[in-house]
Structures are given as C-alpha cells and as structure tokens.
Amino acid sequence: MSTPFLLASRFAGVTTSPVRDILSVVNSRDVISFAGGIPDASLFELDDFRAAFDHVLSHQGARALQYATTRGEPELLEQVAARLSRTLPTHPDQVQVTSGSQEGIFLVGQVLIDPGDVVLVEQPTYLAAVQAFAMAGARLVAVDTDEHGVLPDALAAAIAGHHPKFVYLIPTFQNPTGRSMPAERRRAVADVLLATGVPLLEDDPYGELRFEGEAALPLASLPGMAAQTVLLNSASKVMAPGLRVGWLRAEGDILRSLEVAKQAVGLQSAVTDQLAVARYLATCDLDAHIARVVAVYRERRDAMSAGLARMLPEGASLTRPEGGMFLWARLGGATDTALRLPTAVEEGVAYVPGWPFFAGEPDRSTMRLSYVTNHVDVIAEGLDRLGRAFGW
Amino acid sequence: MSTPFLLASRFAGVTTSPVRDILSVVNSRDVISFAGGIPDASLFELDDFRAAFDHVLSHQGARALQYATTRGEPELLEQVAARLSRTLPTHPDQVQVTSGSQEGIFLVGQVLIDPGDVVLVEQPTYLAAVQAFAMAGARLVAVDTDEHGVLPDALAAAIAGHHPKFVYLIPTFQNPTGRSMPAERRRAVADVLLATGVPLLEDDPYGELRFEGEAALPLASLPGMAAQTVLLNSASKVMAPGLRVGWLRAEGDILRSLEVAKQAVGLQSAVTDQLAVARYLATCDLDAHIARVVAVYRERRDAMSAGLARMLPEGASLTRPEGGMFLWARLGGATDTALRLPTAVEEGVAYVPGWPFFAGEPDRSTMRLSYVTNHVDVIAEGLDRLGRAFGW
Numbered sequence: 001m002s003t004p005f006l007l008a009s010r011f012a013g014v015t016t017s018p019v020r021d022i023l024s025v026v027n028s029r030d031v032i033s034f035a036g037g038i039p040d041a042s043l044f045e046l047d048d049f050r051a052a053f054d055h056v057l058s059h060q061g062a063r064a065l066q067y068a069t070t071r072g073e074p075e076l077l078e079q080v081a082a083r084l085s086r087t088l089p090t091h092p093d094q095v096q097v098t099s100g101s102q103e104g105i106f107l108v109g110q111v112l113i114d115p116g117d118v119v120l121v122e123q124p125t126y127l128a129a130v131q132a133f134a135m136a137g138a139r140l141v142a143v144d145t146d147e148h149g150v151l152p153d154a155l156a157a158a159i160a161g162h163h164p165k166f167v168y169l170i171p172t173f174q175n176p177t178g179r180s181m182p183a184e185r186r187r188a189v190a191d192v193l194l195a196t197g198v199p200l201l202e203d204d205p206y207g208e209l210r211f212e213g214e215a216a217l218p219l220a221s222l223p224g225m226a227a228q229t230v231l232l233n234s235a236s237k238v239m240a241p242g243l244r245v246g247w248l249r250a251e252g253d254i255l256r257s258l259e260v261a262k263q264a265v266g267l268q269s270a271v272t273d274q275l276a277v278a279r280y281l282a283t284c285d286l287d288a289h290i291a292r293v294v295a296v297y298r299e300r301r302d303a304m305s306a307g308l309a310r311m312l313p314e315g316a317s318l319t320r321p322e323g324g325m326f327l328w329a330r331l332g333g334a335t336d337t338a339l340r341l342p343t344a345v346e347e348g349v350a351y352v353p354g355w356p357f358f359a360g361e362p363d364r365s366t367m368r369l370s371y372v373t374n375h376v377d378v379i380a381e382g383l384d385r386l387g388r389a390f391g392w
Numbered sequence: 393m394s395t396p397f398l399l400a401s402r403f404a405g406v407t408t409s410p411v412r413d414i415l416s417v418v419n420s421r422d423v424i425s426f427a428g429g430i431p432d433a434s435l436f437e438l439d440d441f442r443a444a445f446d447h448v449l450s451h452q453g454a455r456a457l458q459y460a461t462t463r464g465e466p467e468l469l470e471q472v473a474a475r476l477s478r479t480l481p482t483h484p485d486q487v488q489v490t491s492g493s494q495e496g497i498f499l500v501g502q503v504l505i506d507p508g509d510v511v512l513v514e515q516p517t518y519l520a521a522v523q524a525f526a527m528a529g530a531r532l533v534a535v536d537t538d539e540h541g542v543l544p545d546a547l548a549a550a551i552a553g554h555h556p557k558f559v560y561l562i563p564t565f566q567n568p569t570g571r572s573m574p575a576e577r578r579r580a581v582a583d584v585l586l587a588t589g590v591p592l593l594e595d596d597p598y599g600e601l602r603f604e605g606e607a608a609l610p611l612a613s614l615p616g617m618a619a620q621t622v623l624l625n626s627a628s629k630v631m632a633p634g635l636r637v638g639w640l641r642a643e644g645d646i647l648r649s650l651e652v653a654k655q656a657v658g659l660q661s662a663v664t665d666q667l668a669v670a671r672y673l674a675t676c677d678l679d680a681h682i683a684r685v686v687a688v689y690r691e692r693r694d695a696m697s698a699g700l701a702r703m704l705p706e707g708a709s710l711t712r713p714e715g716g717m718f719l720w721a722r723l724g725g726a727t728d729t730a731l732r733l734p735t736a737v738e739e740g741v742a743y744v745p746g747w748p749f750f751a752g753e754p755d756r757s758t759m760r761l762s763y764v765t766n767h768v769d770v771i772a773e774g775l776d777r778l779g780r781a782f783g784w
Binding site for chain 1: 398400430438445456491504557558657
C-alpha cells in the first residue's frame with residue numbers, strides 16, 4: 001500500500017543531516033566519535049543546574065510549569081541583555097528567546113525567505129542552517145572564503161549578482177572550519193553589507209570558547225551594523241545543549257515578526273529551562289565555568305592538531321582554530337572522505353565528511369573533526385584508528 | 393530610516409494571535425480572564441515535578457543536559473506509547489516527541505503543504521493551527537459543523553471540490569467550541585476519509601479531561617484510520633504546559649519526514665523536560681491527577697454554564713461541553729464581540745472574540761470563554777462584569 005501522505009515539494013530538497021545519521025550509529029557502538037559538536041558532559045555544572053532547577057520549582061514552580069509569553073521569561077531576557085551588552089549595548093526588549101540557536105536560524109528563514117530567494121553563505125557552512133533555509137524555499141549561494149573567512153570582494157560580487165535576502169555568517173570559530181575573521185576582515189565585510197543594505201544573520205555560538213588570540217567583536221557591534229543584523233547566541237556550547245535555550249538579538253519590526261513566527265512554531269520555549277538558565281546566570285559564575293572548559297578544550301585541540309599534523313599525508317592541510325570545537329582537514333587529491341567513512345567506523349572512529357557543508361561544488365576530500373568530546377588519550381587512540389582507516 | 397529586513401510574502405497573511413495579544417494586556421492588570429486556555433496552576437503537581445527533575449538531574453544529569461536524538465528520549469517514547477495503546481496499539485517507534493502539540497501542528501504543515509494547497513478545517517477551528525498552516529502557504533477552507541462536529545456530507549463535498557492535502561480536526565472537546573463528535577459521527581467522518589484517502593491531522597489535547605458521558609476513541613483508532621492519521625497529544629493540558637512536551641503518533645514514511653523537519657526547526661525538544669515527564673509518568677499516578685483536575689473543572693464548567701445561561705439575552709446560544717476547557721457563546725444579531733472587548737477589559741473581564749477562529753466567513757457575535765483558570769466565585773464575579781460590559 002502506498003502512503004496516504006503526499007510530501008510538500010519543499011521536502012524534496014531536504015534530507016536528514018549526515019552528522020546526526022552518523023551519530024545514531026556511533027552512539028550504539030564502541031566508536032570514538034570526532035563527528036558531532038558534542039560538549040564534554042563531564043564538564044557540565046551539574047550541581048549548579050540541579051540547584052537552579054530546584055530553586056525554580058521551589059520558588060517559581062507555578063510559573064515554571066505554566067504557559068508564558070512567546071518573547072521569553074523577563075529574568076532571562078535581562079541576563080542575556082546584560083551579557084550581550086559586554087560587546088553590544090542591548091536592551092531586554094531587543095532579545096527573543098529561542099529553543100537553541102537552531103530555532104533562531106529557522107525563524108529568520110521563515111520570516112525573510114520567499115521560495116527562490118537567495119541566501120548567501122560561507123563556503124563551507126553549517127549544514128543544519130542549509131536545511132533550515134531550504135525548508136523556507138531558499139536558493140543557497142556559496143561565497144568564497146580564505147583562512148580569514150568570507151572574501152569581501154567575492155561577497156560584494158555575489159550581492160550584486162544574486163540580490164540575496166540576507167547573508168548568513170559564523171564569523172568566530174566557524175562551523176565546520178574553526179576559522180575566525182580577524183578585525184580587519186570584519187570591518188571590510190561590514191562595509192560591503194552597509195553599502196548594499198543587505199541584512200546579516202550572524203551566528204555566534206562558539207565565540208566565548210576562545211583559547212588564545214584577541215577577543216573578536218561580533219559584526220553586529222560594528223558601527224551601523226546592529227540595525228541590519230540578527231545576532232544568534234546560545235546556552236548550548238557554554239552551558240548545556242539539552243536545555244534548548246538560545247536567544248537572538250535584533251532591532252525594529254523584525255523582532256515582532258520573529259515572535260509571531262515562534263508563536264506558530266511552538267508558542268514558547270520550555271519555561272522551566274528558561275528560568276533555570278536565568279537563575280544559573282544570576283547566581284553562578286559562567287565566566288569561571290567557561291575558563292575551565294576552555295582550558296580543557298585547548299589541551300584537546302593541541303593534542304588533535306599535533307597528532308593530525310604528524311600523520312596527514314603530503315598535500316593535506318589542516319586549520320588551527322583559536323577556539324571553538326572543530327578542526328577542518330583537507331586531504332586533497334581524489335580522496336573522498338564520505339566513501340572512507342564506513343571503513344573508519346569499522347576501525348572504531350567517526351568524523352563528518354566535508355561535502356554536506358558545501359552549498360556550492362563540494363570538496364570531497366575534506367572532513368570535520370571535533371576535539372571537544374574526548375580526553376586527550378582517547379583522541380590519540382582515535383587518531384591511530386583514523387590513520388589505519390586512511391592508510392596513513 | 394526604513395527597516396533593512398524585507399519580510400517573506402508568507403508573512404503577509406500571518407498575524408499575531410489575538411488570544412496572546414489580549415493575554416499580554418490582561419496579565420498586567422486586575423482583569424478576570426476567561427480568555428486563554430490556561431490550566432489552573434494551583435492544580436499542578438509541583439512536588440511530583442520537583443522530585444522528577446531532581447531525580448533526572450541527580451541520576452541522568454549528563455544525559456539531561458546533553459544533545460540527544462531528534463525523535464525523543466526512549467523512556468518518554470515508551471511511556472507515551474503505553475498510554476496511547478490504551479485506545480490505539482502504538483509502538484514507541486511510532487512516536488515523535490514535539491515541543492507541545494503546537495510544534496506537531498507546525499511540523500505537519502511544513503512536511504505536507506505546498507503553497508496554495510488546501511487544508512480543510514472545522515468552522516470554527518483552533519486559531520494557532522490556522523497560523524501554522526498559513527506559514528506553510530496553505531489555503532484554508534472551512535467545513536460546516538453542527539453540534540456534533542464536522543458534517544460528513546459537507547466534508548465529502550469539500551474534499552471533492554478542493555482536493556485538500558489533509559483535514560485538520562479536533563474531535564474531542566474542540567477548541568474553541570468545546571463540542572465533541574459522538575461515536576456515530578466519528579465513524580461517518582472516518583468513512584469519508586477512508587473512501588477518499590485524504591489524510592487526517594487529529595488534534596487531541598483535551599480528550600482526557602472528560603467530566604461526563606462515554607469516553608470517545610480517537611478517529612485514528614477506527615479500523616483503517618491509523619495509517620492515514622497523524623495524532624497529536626500533549627502534556628500541556630493534563631500535566632503542565634510550561635514543560636513544552638508533546639508528542640505525535642504516525643505510521644510509515646511520514647515519521648521520518650517529520651523528524652527531519654523537527655531537526656531543522658530546533659534539533660530536539662528540551663531533554664531535561666522530556667526525562668522529567670517520563671519520570672513523572674513512570675512513578676506518579678497521572679490518572680489520579682486528571683481525576684482531581686476533572687472534578688475541579690467540572691464544577692467550574694457548571695458554574696460558568698449556569699451563570700451564562702441565566703444572563704444571556706434571548707436568541708443567544710451556548711455550548712455545554714462534556715469536558716475540556718472552553719464554552720462557546722453565540723450572541724446572534726449584530727453584536728460584534730471584538731468591538732465590545734475593550735469595554736469588557738475596562739469592566740475587568742476578558743474573553744476571546746470568536747471571529748479569528750473562523751477560516752471562512754466569521755460569525756462576529758461569537759466568543760470563547762475558558763472556565764478552567766478561575767475559582768467558581770471568581771467566575772461569578774467575572775460573569776457580573778461581562779453582563780455589565782454587554783448590558784445584559
């Protein structure tokens with residue numbers, strides 16, 4: 001019997017994320033995973049969050065379990081505004097709570113994209129953003145990048161040629177490459193956006209996970225950019241992803257549209273978790289927590305970086321991120337990392353093949369490796385397995 | 393300065409929910425609200441949920457704060473499948489967790505609706521479903537109803553005339569009318585759907601809140617209907633809406649598409665809340681809780697029903713629901729309940745004008761009144777104020 005459900009055509013172009021498909025296999029086997037951007041759960045501040053939830057359910061229980069406004073809990077909006085204001089003056093009224101930044105990406109797509117509209121993205125870019133924009137009917141156009149991120153001239157040419165609805169960038173510790181845009185490149189990119197009036201969706205989930213180098217300001221904080229930018233942020237990478245608490249900062253009428261869209265998608269984010277994150281931010285030291293996490297992740301980046309540098313074949317290249325979660329390797333030549341993945345999983349190690357991150361012509365010799373999930377000794381063992389899988 | 397953000401045209405037809413706009417005013421003033429479908433927070437099982445969260449964060453903390461699968465936590469899928477199986481045999485693999493049923497409605501819209509596709513809805517119907525379908529580009533066509541719900545002949549005619557992608561029904565204690573379809577009407581409606589092969593989106597958030605009368609089986613449980621139905625359910629009305637835990641039951645390929653859509657919308661629902669609801673279901677007596685809630689809500693329905701029946705002018709009509717949260721009044725004549733709302737709020741009482749619930753030509757003399765939020769003495773006072781506002 002055929003299925004009675006006829007799928008919408010927007011679903012023709014939407015496939016599942018290869019990252020998550022691999023994860024579902026990997027979780028059930030003895031595989032060292034460099035695949036997902038999965039924080040090390042042993043670093044979660046479990047006691048602090050247990051206390052925060054207990055406080056919320058003891059003192060704000062009726063509120064925590066009740067319907068609430070779509071915009072978000074006032075305590076959380078205030079905490080978020082205060083934190084954002086370290087780099088960009090932000091009023092609580094300019095904040096919208098989202099269920100992780102993924103929902104922020106999806107909402108912006110729903111609100112701005114008409115079928116066939118162009119969205120400019122980095123080459124390569126975050127693949128779940130590609131999915132979210134595709135569901136709104138976007139045509140994605142990739143803009144060339146170098147080791148400092150998107151190329152201003154290429155961006156200007158793509159804007160002139162494609163009249164995009166907006167540009168989606170992850171300027172700091174980009175997913176999947178780990179690269180960051182230096183201050184000068186940020187200014188040059190902002191100049192292009194300001195001159196053309198094209199809005200920016202700036203995704204910044206990793207910015208606070210900096211191991212070294214000078215702190216980078218969000219593009220939204222450059223003169224003139226705030227009104228033209230939706231800035232996305234999240235508790236997932238610096239506190240805990242299971243809570244599904246994220247937020248966006250925007251100005252003007254678009255905030256109302258994003259709120260209406262969120263109402264249609266799911267009324268509001270989990271109130272319990274919003275209040276618990278607000279309580280955590282009000283009573284705990286997130287900066288001290290981030291410092292602990294950064295020290296551990298730095299050591300793991302060093303271990304993976306050094307190990308890979310020793311073993312990669314001639315002609316291969318490797319990014320060296322100053323923070324965040326990911327390394328990006330380009331093996332070059334005819335190697336197809338997707339074809340090699342089953343062998344790697346058989347050897348007991350997983351990574352994400354690079355091709356799904358490309359909106360344009362993919363470089364199939366690339367791969368994304370996360371260094372944050374595993375201890376350094378596990379990383380060493382995983383790299384040995386990787387070497388065997390690739391015959392290095 | 394004009395806004396740099398050009399909205400997608402799908403947003404031309406999407407406006408905010410009048411319910412939520414009214415709520416935001418009402419919350420900040422001394423107004424007795426019959427407007428929202430807001431459970432009485434004093435009935436929440438706060439101690440049980442505090443214990444459930446504490447257990448989860450004490451024994452499953454690392455999991456609760458971590459990324460997880462899009463489908464949902466296994467413990468919750470099992471609890472939900474067991475509960476659904478009381479009326480419809482359900483395997484955990486046939487369940488998808490959603491962030492409330494609202495997300496279920498939205499996901500089905502995303503997966504099935506191409507711009508211009510017709511969705512058949514009851515006249516009147518749940519207005520946030522209208523919003524969610526509109527965001528996917530649906531054209532909504534209203535099907536006539538009587539006191540027993542949608543009319544089978546009208547449904548058959550609408551299917552023949554409009555070739556809808558699916559039919560959206562709330563067969564039990566409908567929002568906004570409170571009406572339920574009797575068993576015979578359910579069979580007749582199912583026959584039309586089975587004969588035409590048109591899928592059903594069955595929304596059943598209120599079904600367990602039955603005060604009297606014979607338990608109604610979901611349409612999905614009628615012979616042949618399960619494969620053709622997506623059945624939506626939620627913790628919101630029977631446990632707590634702030635947790636944003638809902639679920640859907642479906643069969644076959646559409647489950648995979650719904651999962652992919654959910655991944656793009658927000659990766660997964662809050663893991664903490666999923667595990668807490670699973671723990672609550674495994675260790676607490678939801679049926680006993682529902683019995684307590686039902687006893688209170690029944691008394692409140694009686695109070696509001698009797699009070700309104702005494703005061704409504706000649707020619708007005710009123711539903712008498714056997715469960716759920718809402719009464720629906722039709723004043724008749726030229727009265728426009730939307731125009732009278734500001735006067736009512738000034739008198740200190742709020743309701744939802746009926747017009748936004750109509751996909752077709754609205755009856756502007758209608759209004760929705762929720763009896764669940766307030767104690768019977770507050771209901772009496774609220775009705776007095778309503779009488780003054782309308783000059784009854």
